Structure formats: C-alpha cells, structure tokens
Amino acid sequence: MNAVIHTDHLDVGYEDKTVIRDVEIHALKGQTICLIGPNGAGKSTILRTLSGLLAPVQGTVYIGKTDIHHVKPDDLARRMSVVLTEKLNVHMTTAYEIVSMGRMPYTGFFGHLSKEDHAIIRDCMRTVGAEDLAQRDYVSLSDGEKQKVLIARALAQQPSLIILDEPTSHLDIKHKIEVVRILDRLSGKDGLTVILALHDVDIAVKCCQIVMMVKNGRVVAQGRPEDIITDDTIGRLYEIEGACYNSVLGSLEICNERPPEVFVAAGAGTGTPVFRLLSRMGFGVATGILYENDVDYAVAHSQKLTVISEKSFTPVSSKQEAAAGEYLAKARFVVDSGFPVGEYNQVNLRLLHKAALAGIRIFSFRSAADIARLFDGSRSVTSVASAAQLQEAIAGLSACRLETDFAQGKV
Amino acid sequence: MENGREKGRSPAVTTMWFTILVAGVLVVFLLNVGVGSADITVGQILEVLFGKADPSDKIYLIIWRIRLPRAMASLAGGAALAISGLLLQTYFSNPIVEPYVLGISSGSSLFVGLVMLGGITFGFRRITPVFLFIGAFLGAMAVMLIILLAATRVKNIVTLLIIGLMAGYLCSAVTSILSAYAEREQIAGFTMWNMGSFSGFTWLHIKIMYIIICPMLLLAFLLAKPLNALNMGDEYARSMGIPVKGTRYALIFLSSVLVASVTAFAGPVSFIGLAVPHICRILFHTADSRLLIPSSILGGALMASLCDFVARNIVSPVELPLGAITAIIGAPIVVFLLTRKEKL
Numbered sequence: 209m210n211a212v213i214h215t216d217h218l219d220v221g222y223e224d225k226t227v228i229r230d231v232e233i234h235a236l237k238g239q240t241i242c243l244i245g246p247n248g249a250g251k252s253t254i255l256r257t258l259s260g261l262l263a264p265v266q267g268t269v270y271i272g273k274t275d276i277h278h279v280k281p282d283d284l285a286r287r288m289s290v291v292l293t294e295k296l297n298v299h300m301t302t303a304y305e306i307v308s309m310g311r312m313p314y315t316g317f318f319g320h321l322s323k324e325d326h327a328i329i330r331d332c333m334r335t336v337g338a339e340d341l342a343q344r345d346y347v348s349l350s351d352g353e354k355q356k357v358l359i360a361r362a363l364a365q366q367p368s369l370i371i372l373d374e375p376t377s378h379l380d381i382k383h384k385i386e387v388v389r390i391l392d393r394l395s396g397k398d399g400l401t402v403i404l405a406l407h408d409v410d411i412a413v414k415c416c417q418i419v420m421m422v423k424n425g426r427v428v429a430q431g432r433p434e435d436i437i438t439d440d441t442i443g444r445l446y447e448i449e450g451a452c453y454n455s456v457l458g459s460l461e462i463c464n465e466r467p468p469e470v471f472v473a474a475g476a477g478t479g480t481p482v483f484r485l486l487s488r489m490g491f492g493v494a495t496g497i498l499y500e501n502d503v504d505y506a507v508a509h510s511q512k513l514t515v516i517s518e519k520s521f522t523p524v525s526s527k528q529e530a531a532a533g534e535y536l537a538k539a540r541f542v543v544d545s546g547f548p549v550g551e552y553n554q555v556n557l558r559l560l561h562k563a564a565l566a567g568i569r570i571f572s573f574r575s576a577a578d579i580a581r582l583f584d585g586s587r588s589v590t591s592v593a594s595a596a597q598l599q600e601a602i603a604g605l606s607a608c609r610l611e612t613d614f615a616q617g618k619v
Numbered sequence: 620m621e622n623g624r625e626k627g628r629s630p631a632v633t634t635m636w637f638t639i640l641v642a643g644v645l646v647v648f649l650l651n652v653g654v655g656s657a658d659i660t661v662g663q664i665l666e667v668l669f670g671k672a673d674p675s676d677k678i679y680l681i682i683w684r685i686r687l688p689r690a691m692a693s694l695a696g697g698a699a700l701a702i703s704g705l706l707l708q709t710y711f712s713n714p715i716v717e718p719y720v721l722g723i724s725s726g727s728s729l730f731v732g733l734v735m736l737g738g739i740t741f742g743f744r745r746i747t748p749v750f751l752f753i754g755a756f757l758g759a760m761a762v763m764l765i766i767l768l769a770a771t772r773v774k775n776i777v778t779l780l781i782i783g784l785m786a787g788y789l790c791s792a793v794t795s796i797l798s799a800y801a802e803r804e805q806i807a808g809f810t811m812w813n814m815g816s817f818s819g820f821t822w823l824h825i826k827i828m829y830i831i832i833c834p835m836l837l838l839a840f841l842l843a844k845p846l847n848a849l850n851m852g853d854e855y856a857r858s859m860g861i862p863v864k865g866t867r868y869a870l871i872f873l874s875s876v877l878v879a880s881v882t883a884f885a886g887p888v889s890f891i892g893l894a895v896p897h898i899c900r901i902l903f904h905t906a907d908s909r910l911l912i913p914s915s916i917l918g919g920a921l922m923a924s925l926c927d928f929v930a931r932n933i934v935s936p937v938e939l940p941l942g943a944i945t946a947i948i949g950a951p952i953v954v955f956l957l958t959r960k961e962k963l
Contacts, residue, residue: 261854
C-alpha cells in the first residue's frame with residue numbers, strides 16, 4: 209500500500225539547528241500516528257516539518273510520491289490540513305465563517321462559496337458535532353468548542369491527511385474524549401490519515417495505531433502501542449519521579465515508599481481506593497494477601513506498597529500467610545476493604561480474625577451484621593461505610609493514642 | 620460572552636449600512652461643494668457639474684476652482700487612508716496600527732520636506748506634483764522597510780510598533796531641523812501642509828491622486844481572499860494554499876502607495892486609517908475583507924469629507940487644521956470602541 213506521507217532521512221529543526229534526527233514516518237491511508245513525549249521534545253517541530261510549514265534541515269518529506277516542497281500550495285491544501293496550537297485571534301467572526309475558510313483551496317479568486325461549498329461546510333460541522341455553534345462568535349466559544357470548530361475547518365479542506373498539534377490540551381475530559389472519538393471515527397470510517405501529538409499517554413495508547421516516542425532529540429521508540437508501551441518506557445520517557453505508570457490499567461499512581469505501619473486486607477479492587485486514601489493521609493501501607501492477577505495487586509505494585517502476594521490460581525502458601533501475620537501483628541491499625549471471600553482467600557479472613565482477637569484495631573467496610581458474624585462480635589472491629597468515615601475513625605484513633613501517650617508520660 | 624446570542628448579519632442589515640454610507644458620502648460631498656462663505660444651491664452645483672453654467676460666473680469659479688477639487692480630494696484621500704489602515708492592521712494583525720502610528724506618514728513628511736524645504740529636486744527645475752508624490756512614496760517606503768527589516772529580527776508585535784513610533788519621531792525631528800534652516804516663505808507653506816489639509820488642490824493634483832489611488836483600491840479588492848486567510852495567522856493561511864509572502868509584499872506596496880498619494884498633497888492626516896476600519900467592523904459585525912474593503916472606502920471618504928467640512932465651517936472664516944478635527948473625532952471613537960464590552 210502506498211504511503212499518504214512518508215519521510216526519507218529526515219532531520220527536523222530550525223534553520224541549521226537540528227532538533228530531531230532520523231524521523232521516520234510512513235503513514236498509510238486510515239492510519240493514526242501519535243507523537244508522545246515531554247514538552248519541548250520537538251513534537252511540534254516534527255509536525256510543522258511534515259506539514260510543510262518548516263523546511264527540513266536534511267532529508268525529504270514526501271506527499272504521495274512528490275517532495276512536499278514541490279507540491280503546488282493549493283494542491284497541497286487539498287490533500288493536507290492542519291490544526292495548530294497557537295490561539296486564533298479572530299474577532300467578529302462566526303464559527304461558520306471559520307469553518308468556511310477551509311474551502312479556500314477550492315474557491316475562486318474572491319473566495320465566493322457555492323451551494324456545494326455551503327453543504328460541505330455544514331457537513332463538516334455536523335461531523336464534529338458543532339452544527340449548533342455555527343452562528344456563535346468564535347471568540348465566545350469554550351476551548352473544547354473552539355477545537356471542534358478548528359477540526360471542522362481542517363475537514364472542510366477535504367484532505368486525505370490531517371495533522372494536529374496537541375488537539376486535546378486545555379480541554380476538559382468530556383471534550384478530550386469527544387475530540388479523540390471524532391478523530392478515531394474519521395480515520396476508521398472515512399479513511400483519513402491522522403498524525404497528531406498528544407499529551408495524554410493513556411488516550412494515545414488506546415486510540416492510535418502507531419505511537420512514536422520523542423525525547424532528547426531522538427525518536428526513542430516507534431510501533432504499535434501494545435508493543436512499545438510498558439510501565440518503564442513511559443516512566444523513562446517523561447522522567448516521571450514519585451509516580452508510576454501502569455500500562456495495563458493505563459493509570460498513573462503516586463508512589464508511597466514509606467515503611468509499612470498499617471495493613472490493608474484487600475482483593476478484587478476493593479483495596480485500591482483504600483490504598484489511595486491511606487497514602488494521601490501519609491501512612492506507609494502493607495497489603496495482602498493478594499493474587500498476582502488481582503487488580504489491587506497491580507495498583508499496589510505501581511504505588512510501590514509492601515505487598516504480600518501469591519501466584520495466580522494457586523492456594524496461598526503457609527509461608528505467605530505467616531509473612532502477612534507478621535505485618536498484621538505490627539500494624540497500628542488494619543483496614544478490611546470488604547473484599548469478596550471465596551474458597552481461596554479464606555486465609556485473609558482467618559488472619560483478620562486472629563488480629564481481632566489480639567486486640568488490633570480493625571476498620572471494616574462490611575456491615576455491622578457481617579462483622580458480628582465473621583469476627584464473633586469482637587470489640588476491636590469497627591464498621592465504616594465510606595472513605596470519610598474511615599478517615600474520621602483513623603483521626604479518632606490518633607487522638608486516642610496521643611492521650612494514651614500523654615498518660616504514659618511520652619509526650 | 621457566554622450567552623452565545625446569534626449575530627444578526629443578515630444581508631438586509633449589510634445593505635442598509637451600505638445604503639447609509641453611500642447616501643452619507645453623497646450628502647457630505649454636496650454640502651462640501653455647497654456650503655461655505657458663499658452658499659450655493661444644489662441646482663447650481665448640478666449646473667456646474669454638467670457644464671451648463673457660465674464659465675465666467677463667480678459661482679462657477681468657486682465651485683470649479685476651489686470647492687470641487689477640495690471635496691474630491693477629501694473623498695479619495697479618506698478612502699486611501701482607510702484602506703491603508705485596514706491593510707496594515709491585517710499585516711500586523713493588530714487593531715491599533717495605522718500609517719500615522721507606524722511613522723509611515725512621518726517618513727512621507729520628511730521626504731516631502733526634503734523636496735519642499737531642502738530644494739532637493741534632483742535636477743528638476745520646479746517642484747512638480749508627481750515629484751512630490753515620488754518623494755512621499757520614497758519616504759513611506761523607507762520607514763516601511765525599516766519596520767520590515769526590524770520585523771525579520773523582532774517577532775514581538777509591540778516592539779515593532781515601538782520601532783515604528785521611533786522611526787516616526789526620528790523623521791519628525793529631521794523634518795523640524797530642516798525647517799530651522801529653511802527660508803521663511805517655504806516654512807509657511809510647509810507648516811500648513813504639515814498640519815494636513817485638503818485645500819489648495821488643483822485639477823492636476825486631483826488627476827494624479829485619482830490615477831494613483833483608484834487602481835490601488837481595485838488591487839486591494841483583489842487581495843480580499845488572502846487578507847481573510849491572513850486573519851487566521853500565517854501558518855493557517857499557508858496551509859490553505861495562500862501565497863503568504865506575496866500577499867505580504869503586496870500589502871506593503873499598496874499601503875505605502877496609498878499613504879504617499881495622500882501625504883504628498885494633503886500632508887499627514889491622522890486617525891482616519893485607524894478609526895474607519897474599526898467602525899466598519901462594528902457596523903457590519905464582520906472581519907470579512909470582502910465587506911470591509913468597500914465599506915472602509917466609503918467610510919473613509921465620508922469621514923474625511925465630514926472632517927474637512929467641520930474644519931472649514933465650524934469657526935468660519937477661520938479654517939482649523941484638518942489633523943486636529945480628525946483626531947478630535949477619531950480618538951474618542953477609538954477609545955469608545957476599545958472600552959466597549961465587545962472587544963475587537
């Protein structure tokens with residue numbers, strides 16, 4: 209299949225200063241290629257060179273089989289359009305007029321719009337869901353609405369390739385998703401080739417066929433997102449410190465490497481919100497016993513918590529049970545996340561039961577009736593129903609402890 | 620601006636404003652010919668215009684020698700300044716730009732000063748109107764080139780404006796030094812000219828002015844589409860297949876010629892280039908050059924004629940400097956427009 213756009217030994221940069229060497233792009237019809245990387249890595253420089261707005265420092269950009277700088281400008285405008293990051297400073301202009309600018313490569317000397325042009329403009333606005341904005345002043349639109357109008361304008365050029373620089377930055381989550389879904393639909397259904405730079409790694413991973421990681425003047429990796437994106441690559445790409453990216457979940461977790469002082473009995477995702485809450489409150493957390501295929505395990509691992517785990521689909525070994533028992537015994541308090549109990553994790557209940565008998569404070573997300581049944585009505589187990597209640601209970605505990613410490617003359 | 624009200628930009632409203640502008644231009648034109656120290660009726664004006672009056676008649680002489688050239692000069696001059704302002708505002712994508720602010724008018728003044736005061740005639744025996752125009756054009760282009768040269772290094776638009784202002788000050792300074800050395804008679808004429816006025820136009824002046832200005836205004840029409848594209852910024856314009864560089868050269872050439880053609884004969888006239896495009900944007904609620912160019916031509920002609928009318932008649936028989944009137948009318952309009960809730 210012939211590439212819509214491809215490069216040959218392309219070095220990009222400004223004048224003689226090379227910013228990125230050996231940019232290799234080979235975009236087929238209907239493909240979405242996404243550039244990710246930290247700010248200032250040169251994503252925009254690549255996009256500007258690909259769109260012909262910037263001359264390459266070395267090498268060539270080909271549109272079809274022709275050097276982009278040999279394609280006639282209005283011809284190029286009918287094959288490729290752009291959505292840039294710079295803010296448009298156009299007053300007294302409606303959204304409809306902005307979109308109609310996209311017809312310039314097709315209109316005559318005075319830019320007169322034919323009936324067909326108007327139909328195309330309306331169609332493009334419908335495609336991005338901006339038909340209601342037509343008569344609004346462009347400057348009065350929200351960032352998300354503006355972005356949709358700019359995409360509609362680019363579509364009005366009826367290109368086979370569209371290049372977008374950070375189309376989702378400054379947008380709220382609703383508009384982010386909307387913009388990405390529009391692009392996805394365009395590449396899928398209409399066979400448009402889309403090349404874009406994105407800030408949001410999770411969106412890039414989920415929506416683009418090819419991801420290109422740019423860093424320190426180099427394309428560090430390029431390929432299917434499934435092949436090249438791992439927890440490590442993202443961390444290294446953005447030099448993230450104090451947080452870990454989980455490529456399976458597509459989530460960024462804040463690390464908590466404090467030595468464990470509290471224990472969370474978790475499982476099946478019930479533990480995740482508790483981990484986050486306790487980490488935020490500043491507690492070092494240990495958790496267990498989790499199977500390695502448990503989502504709580506994935507999150508706890510990304511947060512770098514102390515995890516007592518067992519291999520998937522095997523009964524919990526006595527060694528791990530003993531290890532968990534140790535952490536439980538030392539814990540200032542224990543949180544029972546209310547995990548579902550099945551044949552293989554009875555051990556967790558057993559551990560909690562033992563801790564309750566030993567008088568360790570346990571906050572349980574189970575109902576009072578369940579607690580009475582499971583823990584024989586032990587007085588050291590308190591039922592909590594929400595994060596707020598848990599936080600209050602923990603605060604109460606600290607106050608208590610302070611009092612005891614005071615009584616014992618430690619303060 | 621969250622209400623998102625629909626903007627009435629119906630063809631009916633557009634037509635109405637165009638009709639008002641055309642009518643306004645006609646009325647003020649007739650007033651300019653008819654009103655003065657000797658009042659003349661519309662009938663008499665028409666008689667003169669259609670060649671039915673007696674050429675030796677006093678009224679014929681007043682109309683034909685004095686009032687008609689002057690009224691026609693203010694029409695063309697106003698239109699030229701307004702379009703020049705519009706083109707420069709698009710070029711710099713900045714609404715507070717105009718030939719006077721950028722020092723282009725001052726550049727023209729300096730070169731006209733060199734011709735009128737310095738007696739630099741490059742071998743010509745007399746100062747001809749064409750020569751004045753060439754001087755004014757060279758001056759306008761000189762300042763324009765300085766600004767453009769700076770623009771290749773400085774990307775910040777405010778810095779550019781300041782460079783323009785400074786170039787203007789420099790030109791004014793050299794002009795005043797020239798005045799200090801000039802002879803008294805020359806100074807009187809030059810000072811009058813330097814305050815801006817549409818008086819003293821001969822038919823030769825008018826001919827030259829119209830021959831230069833009319834094709835330039837026509838060329839401006841031809842630039843309407845690229846001008847609209849430039850409103851979106853250079854990169855978008857280029858991505859839409861617009862030859863940005865060529866358009867920019869054309870903009871500079873056109874606006875310099877237009878400014879020069881006015882400054883050469885009427886002296887520097889401020890604010891028309893700034894105020895008229897603004898007023899048109901608001902009246903027509905558009906940034907579309909295809910509407911702004913014709914409306915600015917009419918608006919510029921109307922404003923210049925009106926200002927000249929006021930300058931001539933308000934404290935008659937004393938005639939006020941035109942620049943004072945354009946500033947008094949233009950400056951508050953601009954302030955009002957800028958402080959409105961709806962920004963430009």
